[in-house]
Amino acid sequence: MTNQQIRVVQYGLGAIGTGVVRLASRKAGMRIVGCVDVNPDLIGKDAGEAAGLDQALGVPVLGSIEELARGGRDESADVAFHCTGSHLQEVHEQLVEIVRAGMNIVSTCEELSFPRRRNPQIAAQIDALAREHDVTVLGTGINPGFIMDTLPVALTAMCADVRKIRVSRIVDVGTRRRQLQAKVGTGMSVDEFQRRASTGRMGHIGLQESLLGIAEALGWPTDDLHHSLEPVIAHAPLQTEFFGIPAGHVAGLRERTWLEQDGEEVLALELQMRVGAPEPGDTIVLDGTPPVTVKVDGVQGDISTQAIVVNSARRVVEAPPGLATMMDIPPVSLAPTAAGA
Amino acid sequence: MTNQQIRVVQYGLGAIGTGVVRLASRKAGMRIVGCVDVNPDLIGKDAGEAAGLDQALGVPVLGSIEELARGGRDESADVAFHCTGSHLQEVHEQLVEIVRAGMNIVSTCEELSFPRRRNPQIAAQIDALAREHDVTVLGTGINPGFIMDTLPVALTAMCADVRKIRVSRIVDVGTRRRQLQAKVGTGMSVDEFQRRASTGRMGHIGLQESLLGIAEALGWPTDDLHHSLEPVIAHAPLQTEFFGIPAGHVAGLRERTWLEQDGEEVLALELQMRVGAPEPGDTIVLDGTPPVTVKVDGVQGDISTQAIVVNSARRVVEAPPGLATMMDIPPVSLAPTAAGA
Numbered sequence: 001m002t003n004q005q006i007r008v009v010q011y012g013l014g015a016i017g018t019g020v021v022r023l024a025s026r027k028a029g030m031r032i033v034g035c036v037d038v039n040p041d042l043i044g045k046d047a048g049e050a051a052g053l054d055q056a057l058g059v060p061v062l063g064s065i066e067e068l069a070r071g072g073r074d075e076s077a078d079v080a081f082h083c084t085g086s087h088l089q090e091v092h093e094q095l096v097e098i099v100r101a102g103m104n105i106v107s108t109c110e111e112l113s114f115p116r117r118r119n120p121q122i123a124a125q126i127d128a129l130a131r132e133h134d135v136t137v138l139g140t141g142i143n144p145g146f147i148m149d150t151l152p153v154a155l156t157a158m159c160a161d162v163r164k165i166r167v168s169r170i171v172d173v174g175t176r177r178r179q180l181q182a183k184v185g186t187g188m189s190v191d192e193f194q195r196r197a198s199t200g201r202m203g204h205i206g207l208q209e210s211l212l213g214i215a216e217a218l219g220w221p222t223d224d225l226h227h228s229l230e231p232v233i234a235h236a237p238l239q240t241e242f243f244g245i246p247a248g249h250v251a252g253l254r255e256r257t258w259l260e261q262d263g264e265e266v267l268a269l270e271l272q273m274r275v276g277a278p279e280p281g282d283t284i285v286l287d288g289t290p291p292v293t294v295k296v297d298g299v300q301g302d303i304s305t306q307a308i309v310v311n312s313a314r315r316v317v318e319a320p321p322g323l324a325t326m327m328d329i330p331p332v333s334l335a336p337t338a339a340g341a
Numbered sequence: 342m343t344n345q346q347i348r349v350v351q352y353g354l355g356a357i358g359t360g361v362v363r364l365a366s367r368k369a370g371m372r373i374v375g376c377v378d379v380n381p382d383l384i385g386k387d388a389g390e391a392a393g394l395d396q397a398l399g400v401p402v403l404g405s406i407e408e409l410a411r412g413g414r415d416e417s418a419d420v421a422f423h424c425t426g427s428h429l430q431e432v433h434e435q436l437v438e439i440v441r442a443g444m445n446i447v448s449t450c451e452e453l454s455f456p457r458r459r460n461p462q463i464a465a466q467i468d469a470l471a472r473e474h475d476v477t478v479l480g481t482g483i484n485p486g487f488i489m490d491t492l493p494v495a496l497t498a499m500c501a502d503v504r505k506i507r508v509s510r511i512v513d514v515g516t517r518r519r520q521l522q523a524k525v526g527t528g529m530s531v532d533e534f535q536r537r538a539s540t541g542r543m544g545h546i547g548l549q550e551s552l553l554g555i556a557e558a559l560g561w562p563t564d565d566l567h568h569s570l571e572p573v574i575a576h577a578p579l580q581t582e583f584f585g586i587p588a589g590h591v592a593g594l595r596e597r598t599w600l601e602q603d604g605e606e607v608l609a610l611e612l613q614m615r616v617g618a619p620e621p622g623d624t625i626v627l628d629g630t631p632p633v634t635v636k637v638d639g640v641q642g643d644i645s646t647q648a649i650v651v652n653s654a655r656r657v658v659e660a661p662p663g664l665a666t667m668m669d670i671p672p673v674s675l676a677p678t679a680a681g682a
Contacts, residue, residue, distance in 0.1 A: 023501050142499060154495060156675035157652050158483060158645040160364050219677045288675075289648075290641040300631040304499040307630075311498050328671055334497035334629075336560045 006313050009034035009068065009080040009103060011094065013042055013050050013061065015177060016108055017083035019306040021051035024081070026341035027310060033077050034068045035061045065097045078317050081309050082107035086205040088119045092126075095137065099129050104316045105137045106309050110206035112139025114149065114213030114325050117222070127323035136319040140312050140326055142304035143169060144206030147296065148269050149213045150326040152284045155294060156218065162288035165214065167269045169282050171301060173252055174275040178242040180301075184273040185231055185250040187243035193231040193250045203229045203255050204271050211257045211269050217327050220267065224260040229253060232274045240275055251275045311335045347654050350375035350409065350421040350444060352435065354383055354391050354402065356518060357449055358424035360647040362392035365422070367682035368651060374418050375409050376402045406438045419658050422650050423448035427546040429460045433467075436478065440470050445657045446478040447650050451547035453480025455490065455554030455666050458563070468664035477660040481653050481667055483645035484510060485547030488637065489610050490554045491667040493625045496635060497559065503629035506555065508610045510623045512642065514593060515616040519583040521642075525614040526572055526591040528584035534572040534591045544570045544596050545612050552598045552610050558668050561608065565601040570594060573615045581616055592616045652676045 008030055010021050017037075024030050025048065035047035035057075042050045048057035062068050080103045085091040088111040095112075098105050115123040130137045139145065148167050156162050173181050185193045185202060196202045208227065215222045234251040237244070245251055252274020259267040282296040312332045319329050326332070349371055351362050358378075365371050366389065376388035376398075383391045389398035403409050421444045426432040429452040436453075439446050456464040471478045480486065489508050497503050514522050526534045526543060537543045549568065556563045575592040578585070586592055593615020600608040623637040653673045660670050667673070 146498060150672065151495075153674045154492075154672035157487060157649050157673040158640055159675055160644055160648040160651075161367075161678050162675050217674050290639050290644050292637065292639040294638075295636045296633065297635075298631050298633040299499055303501055303631050307501040308498050310501075327674075330669055330671055331491065331495035332498040333494045333558050333668075334500055334503050337502050 004029070006030045006079060006317060007033045007077045008313065009036065009077045010047065011036045011065070011080050011082045011098065012084035013037040013039065014083060015179060016302065016305055017081070018051040019302060020081050020083060020309050021047060022053055023306050023310045025053060025057060026337055028336045028338040030310070030313065030335065032057050032059055035059050036063070036065055036068055037061050038063060065094075065101050069101050077103050079104040079106060079313050082109065083309070084109070086110040088112060088115060088122050092122055095126060096129060099126070099133050099135055099137065102133055102135065104135045106312045106316050107137070107139050108141045108305060108309060109139055110141065110144055111209060112137075113141065113144035113206055114209040114216070115139065115323070117212040117216065118209065123323055130323055131321045134321045136316045136321055136324050138312060138316050138319075138324045138326070138329070140308050142299060142301050142308060144210045144213070145326055146308055147282050147299055148207070148271070149210035152286070153214055153217045153327055155284060155286060155292060156288070158292060159286055159288035159290065162218070162286050164265065164287040165267045166285040166287070167283070169271050170277045170280045171271075171273045172275070172277040172280040173273050174238075174240050177302070180273075181240055181242055181275065184252040186240065186252060186275055187245045188231075188250040190231055190233065190248070190250060197229050202253065204273065207255055207257050207269055207271055211259065211267060213325060213327065214267060215259060220259065221261065222259060225257070226260065227257045229255045232272065234275070238275050245275060252277070308332060345370070347371045347420060347658060348374045348418045349654065350377065350418045351388065352377045352406070352421050352423045352439065353425035354378040354380065355424060356520060357643065357646055358422070359392040360643060361422050361424060361650050362388060363394055364647050364651045366394060366398060367678055369677045369679040371651070371654065371676065373398050373400055376400050377404070377406055377409055378402050379404060406435075406442050410442050418444050420445040420447060420654050423450065424650070425450070427451045429453060429456060429463050433463055436467055437470060440467070440474050440476055440478065443474055443476060445476045447653045447657050448478070448480050449482045449646060449650060450480055451482065451485055452550060453478075454482065454485035454547055455550040455557070456480065456664070458553040458557065459550065464664055471664055472662045475662045477657045477662055477665050479653060479657050479660075479665045479667070479670070481649050483640060483642050483649060485551045485554070486667055487649055488623050488640055489548070489612070490551035493627070494555055494558045494668055496625060496627060496633060497629070499633060500627055500629035500631065503559070503627050505606065505628040506608045507626040507628070508624070510612050511618045511621045512612075512614045513616070513618040513621040514614050515579075515581050518643070521614075522581055522583055522616065525593045527581065527593060527616055528586045529572075529591040531572055531574065531589070531591060538570050543594065545614065548596055548598050548610055548612055552600065552608060554666060554668065555608060556600060561600065562602065563600060566598070567601065568598045570596045573613065575616070579616050586616060593618070649673060
């Protein structure tokens with residue numbers, strides 16, 4: 001790997017984006033040279049201040065990539081960390097703008113993780129535009145992007161054959177941020193949960209992307225795809241820092257997506273995100289030759305997503321141009337921390 | 342990934358090589374088009390017969406790459422699976438010959454897994470020659486190559502920082518092949534073990550390659566490198582299919598290599614290979630933010646090495662030319678099995 005400094009633009013200063021700024025500012029060979037957010041309360045502030053750092057970064061938050069380009073600040077930026085939205089439809093234009101400005105992209109947009117199947121047109125357009133501008137666009141994060149897709153696929157390297165794959169992720173959201181607790185329905189009545197679920201406003205974004213990413217990597221057919229989403233009910237009252245959950249109300253959700261072949265389940269991803277989950281952790285079971293079981297403890301979604309974004313920067317700068325997934329690039333690994341940081 | 346057929350030459354028909362032939366013959370889009378071994382008992386036989394398959398492959402075992410080239414058979418071979426020796430010094434000329442014949446290489450030579458530190462001259466020479474001939478040379482296997490090096494490095498993607506890494510692999514050799522049991526000293530007296538150890542004839546080949554591969558990927562200094570090797574003593578008599586072990590004799594070995602920084606251990610790899618190991622499996626501990634522990638059960642060294650060789654073929658065919666490690670290429674994953682195989 002080269003040791004050249006990576007010049008970073010941060011796009012989006014929400015919970016993940018501010019964490020990315022704080023982490024990137026501590027990394028050796030990485031410098032934040034620009035920052036964009038649409039929030040008027042942040043525009044004009046120093047990016048360090050806006051991200052909750054106790055030192056200024058000397059970089060003002062601007063309202064758009066266009067403004068950044070006008071200031072001439074982005075001219076030599078290598079990569080934009082894009083952390084604004086989960087759906088490709090809503091962030092598509094932002095991605096196009098960044099690519100046109102000549103920057104590589106590492107994005108936490110969940111639907112960008114493995115976009116070729118569910119959003120083929122946008123994926124093809126971004127790929128063509130990225131090639132035209134000689135940059136790489138990568139969607140990543142801990143989930144989707146790594147723990148329920150890239151890691152299981154990478155583990156199949158050890159197998160002579162694999163008949164079935166089962167991946168399970170159990171997250172205790174009780175100690176996590178309010179937004180995440182709200183997202184999984186914490187404290188809702190079951191009726192409210194079901195009403196929202198029926199309009200597609202509940203559930204994790206990216207689980208089907210993970211499933212399709214695995215299937216694509218292994219060449220498995222995806223015709224017989226299934227999905228379920230149900231609330232996890234609190235049997236006794238529960239309390240988090242942000243929500244009270246009466247007994248009988250929702251403590252979180254259990255989402256499942258799976259593929260069948262000849263009526264048999266061959267690939268299943270299950271995600272539980274709930275307050276008070278008894279055994280949080282990640283389990284990957286490869287029913288193959290040899291049979292392999294992997295148990296991962298300690299992954300923390302927000303921190304690990306911020307980490308994987310920052311750690312991906314060098315790979316994305318070095319990758320051939322186009323739209324890439326985590327399965328198209330060499331393994332991302334820890335970026336070194338600056339001395340004294 | 343392309344779907345073009347991969348034409349394979351097998352070089353070496355020992356325990357691993359014959360397994361590779363058997364596995365490759367079952368894979369979709371893969372065809373064995375040549376076979377080389379120096380054993381006069383095998384030369385002239387059909388490769389399928391020599392590998393213990395119950396069908397012929399229509400490919401004779403030849404005595405050298407030169408002979409293969411003379412027969413015109415290698416002209417369109419894409420990749421050679423090279424499974425002959427552990428030390429670069431002893432296989433160097435074989436690798437050179439294969440590269441000169443224009444084939445990509447996936448090799449199980451342990452010292453080739455991360456050769457740049459311990460064999461810089463040979464590594465540089467192979468790299469230059471591979472670029473000249475527009476092929477890629479990869480050393481891989483389960484260990485070294487994946488479970489104690491590439492996988493731990495890939496897992497650091499999830500961490501904002503990592504202070505220490507500890508990797509432990511415990512193998513019960515009691516049910517494994519004779520050669521492996523002998524290699525770890527099964528049944529020897531402690532004196533015999535120590536005498537052989539003192540002349541460098543005991544221990545796993547590749548553990549230091551794994552350590553240096555991790556350190557290189559993370560940019561960690563390697564000045565303060567340590568190594569230990571000790572016999573594991575049988576407290577009661579043990580019996581395998583091949584060896585009787587009196588109490589007080591050797592049941593296997595425990596090898597450890599580690600890096601220190603400022604007198605503190607920051608990276609440690611421990612390998613136990615012994616008859617009757619109580620809790621076989623692989624453990625990877627990342628002392629970082631977040632702290633991550635990964636436990637892997639079920640990996641079987643021989644099968645998994647054969648698998649990873651065959652599964653690497655497509656990545657090596659697609660990779661840019663030169664000497665590559667598993668950390669330089671996108672994740673290797675399960676190659677599809679042919680219908681009915």
